[in-house]
Amino acid sequence: MVLEMTDHEFMLHAFRGDLDAIRLIDDVRLVAGVWDDLYDGDKGLTKEQISKAFWAATVSMPSNPFYLRFASDLRPVMAVGVEIANQYEHGMHEERVLAHVLRYSIADVATLMVLLIGGAEWATVVGPELRRRSQKDTLQHYLGELEARNGQATAA
Numbered sequence: 225m226v227l228e229m230t231d232h233e234f235m236l237h238a239f240r241g242d243l244d245a246i247r248l249i250d251d252v253r254l255v256a257g258v259w260d261d262l263y264d265g266d267k268g269l270t271k272e273q274i275s276k277a278f279w280a281a282t283v284s285m286p287s288n289p290f291y292l293r294f295a296s297d298l299r300p301v302m303a304v305g306v307e308i309a310n311q312y313e314h315g316m317h318e319e320r321v322l323a324h325v326l327r328y329s330i331a332d333v334a335t336l337m338v339l340l341i342g343g344a345e346w347a348t349v350v351g352p353e354l355r356r357r358s359q360k361d362t363l364q365h366y367l368g369e370l371e372a373r374n375g376q377a378t379a380a
Contacts, residue, residue: 231357238334238350240341244290249334251280251288252302256330263310264373294340301336304329313370324366331358 229237239245258277261269285291291298312323334354339347 234353234357238338238354240346242290242341244288245337245341248285248288248290249330249337251285252333253330255281255285260327290337294337297336297340298333301329301333304332320367320370321363323370324361324363325359327361327366328359331355334358 235246235249239249255277258269258273260266262274309323309326309329312319312326315323331354335347335351338350338354342350
């Protein structure tokens with residue numbers, strides 16, 4: 225049944241209908257994506273996308289009731305992946321593989337949110353599918369993008 229759900233339906237299921245949690249993870253995803261694109265110098269971001277991301281980061285997320293309730297738990301997990309992934313993107317093959325995983329630190333945030341909502345047992349039930357749905361880009365594609373952008377070979 226879980227595999228037949230859309231991503232939104234699964235989020236409703238995993239977060240047990242907590243719409244504030246869903247809005248928070250949507251904001252985290254938006255901010256992380258725009259941050260990554262800005263850092264990488266990717267083309268194609270519109271002023272509207274940038275504005276929405278800054279609004280989410282400065283207004284929507286800090287005032288979200290779920291975030292306010294669990295900020296001390298969420299903030300450290302939200303902080304770890306970004307800078308390390310950016311550093312690893314310029315390293316050797318093994319570091320680039322790690323950068324690919326760290327790019328999806330949003331899955332760690334989402335899994336922590338599920339744990340906060342339903343406890344450890346619930347997190348082990350929905351966590352694997354949540355992780356799978358959070359990390360959609362393949363390693364091969366990611367390494368190809370890095371090579372195209374940085375001009376560095378990615379072979380092991």
